[in-house]
Amino acid sequence: MTARNLFIVTGLSLALVAGCSSDEQSAKNQNQAEDKTEQPDESKEENNATYENESATESDQPNEDESSTSEYKNENGQSENQNAYPAMGETVAEENGKKIVTNPDSIYVVANKERNLPADFVPENLVEPDVPFYANEGDPKRLMVEEAAKALEEMFDAANKDGMQLKAVSGYRSYERQEAIFAYNADRYGAEKANRVSAHAGQSEHQTGLTMDISAPSLGGSLSEKFGSTPEGEWVAENAYMYGFVVRYLKGKEEITGYQYEPWHVRYVGKEAAKEIHEAGITLEEFFAK
Ligand SMILES: [Zn+2]
Secondary structure, rough: HHHHOOOOOOOOOOOOEEOHHHHHHHHHHOOOOHHHHHOOOOHHOOHHHHHHOOOOOOOHHHHOOOHHHHOOOOOOOOOOOOOOOOHHHHEEEEEEEEEEEEEOOOHHHHHHHOOOOOOOOOOOEOOOOOOEOOOOOOOHOOOOHHHHHHHHHHHHHHHOOOOOOOOEEEOOHHHHHHHHHHHHHHHOHHHHHHHHHHHOOOOOOOHHHEEEEEEHHHHHOOOOOHHHEEEEEEEHHHHHHOOEEEEEEEEOHHHOEEOOOEEEEEOOOHHOOOOOOHHHHOOOHHHOOO
């Protein structure tokens, strides 16, 4: 674990961009009630309805198997060691001056504004978790990688038993869709604003299929910081790790993640890593640092 504690912020700029901006817009378009809630992110005023009806065309792309997700696990029965997880420095390659992650199909992948997912990467085994959604049936944003989808179902079941009403907003998003959203915003608002309100294609964690944005009926499905102080948001912050999820963009860690606080965005990393990350109160950038 020592290496993880040595993380140094290298070049991530201040957190000005909502990684989920398009989700916010989408949820808004699909749910009439949420307009009433507070929407601190200016991206919510934008209308991306144009993109709502895209079909999932990327499901037929080839992919390597998922074995990379297990190769980092400690198999010798000893307690964890610093080599149990892939360090970020070992999972990136430079291509045309751009850093591209080499383990996009790993549950330990770290994608951010400095670490791009390959443009042609589409996760394997995308399925729809059986949980309540704001998005319409058949919408690609209901998809997640199967392992993460099962974990999400477990988490929603447990939350439900505790009286929580979680509702899913947006999971998988293709490179092409992210590209279209960015282009739309750039065209409409100029590149500078587009950069603040939407992620560049390849830099959205939603492309991994390992994430889900979650809201609650009390917020009408909006994705706002207020979620963090709802019973549902507090439940997620306290319990998500037990199901293999972490809240990806923590308050106070904006300069490390490059994103504003997003209590609604959970990321699957498996139960083992999630527990360590949760207990340490750190980000993926810190946990996988080296
Ligand atoms: Zn998100």
